[in-house]
Amino acid sequence: QEILENSYQDVRNKLAHELLSQVMNSSPEFFERLVVDLLVSMGYGGSRSEAGERVGKTGDDGIDGIIKEDKLGLDTVCIQAKRWQNTVGRPEIQAFVGSLAGNRARKGVFITTSRFSREAQEYVQRIEQKVVLIDGETLAELMIDHNVGVSDESRYIVKKIDMDYFEE
Structure with missing residues (x-):
């Protein structure tokens, strides 16, 4: 079973790497839409279609998306999405906090x-x-966990002996 778990982790790590490469090859607009889809799939805003929206455009005041935290929309969560290769530093975070x-x-x-x-x-x-803060590695893991940009290919069920069945 340990071999199977290690193999699963290897497959998952490879998928995460490929997924992040695919995201890097997408347009900035697609990436902004992707992060809103991810947060909605994680349960923010309930199941309503208007739970999240992409607002990123020129003059967006540093906000790329807005998610309603609950079904009533009593609180909102602002999103900044950066499809970057360089490290995001404190100045970018400070600018985002100002946008909040x-x-x-x-x-x-x-x-x-x-x-x-x-x-x-x-x-x-x-x-x-x-x-x-969600970095690229965490982003790929969350996308896999919440089925955003991925689909099931195979499922395996590991069986064991049911000792209760054999009790006399």
């Missing part, structure tokens, strides 16, 4: 295909607003 205030939001998710600098990670720990 401009949109009357207290929560945000900053998603990148790359990674975040240590300074950026430390900065979000100290600010009043709640900002979650």
